[in-house]
Amino acid sequence: xxxxxxxxxxxxxxxxxxxxxxxxxxxxxxxxxxxxxxxxxxxxxxxxxxxxxxxxxxxxxxxxxxxxxxxxxxxxxxxxxxxxxxxxxxxxxxxxxxx
Amino acid sequence: xxxxxxxxxxxxxxxxxxxxxxxxxxxxxxxxxxxxxxxxxxxxxxxxxxxxxxxxxxxxxxxxxxxxxxxxxxxxxxxxxxxxxxxxxxxxxxxxxxx
Numbered sequence: 001x002x003x004x005x006x007x008x009x010x011x012x013x014x015x016x017x018x019x020x021x022x023x024x025x026x027x028x029x030x031x032x033x034x035x036x037x038x039x040x041x042x043x044x045x046x047x048x049x050x051x052x053x054x055x056x057x058x059x060x061x062x063x064x065x066x067x068x069x070x071x072x073x074x075x076x077x078x079x080x081x082x083x084x085x086x087x088x089x090x091x092x093x094x095x096x097x098x099x
Numbered sequence: 100x101x102x103x104x105x106x107x108x109x110x111x112x113x114x115x116x117x118x119x120x121x122x123x124x125x126x127x128x129x130x131x132x133x134x135x136x137x138x139x140x141x142x143x144x145x146x147x148x149x150x151x152x153x154x155x156x157x158x159x160x161x162x163x164x165x166x167x168x169x170x171x172x173x174x175x176x177x178x179x180x181x182x183x184x185x186x187x188x189x190x191x192x193x194x195x196x197x198x
Binding site: 001003005019022023026037039040041042043044045051053055089090091092093094095 | 102104121122136138139140141150152154188190191193194
């Protein structure tokens, strides 16, 4: 399992818009053949901070996500709403349910 | 969905032991009634750094995890293997598959 945890800080006026754009991205991303999780999280202590938890079977599956229309639309839509550049950190999932 | 992301730095000599202890904890935790995910991740760029991604239906389900024998065994087993105190950050999951 290949996991990317993306940290995003959103401008306060764009929080609701950001959540809607992420929901649209989530709904399409979970349909991708190699996707295992595409969770959108909001920090309990600060509603302007989000985490995208993106788990794919392989690194190639994660790379393929960036070629999808829904990812590219999300990226363009949210670009001006971020308070800082987003940061993605990659991890190897040691196992997941059923493996 | 109530999510805790736990960051752990492990002493280099205890990496393999830590992975085994986490696997045992993972295998029992995913059986808990309120558990949705219990992923154990290793940082791609530094094998001594781990993330536990623990998602439960509710905050109460997450709290109940700390009362389980497998969690308490894990906590005691790994205590001396950590290079620094572990840090947990809590998030609200905005939706997950099927919701």
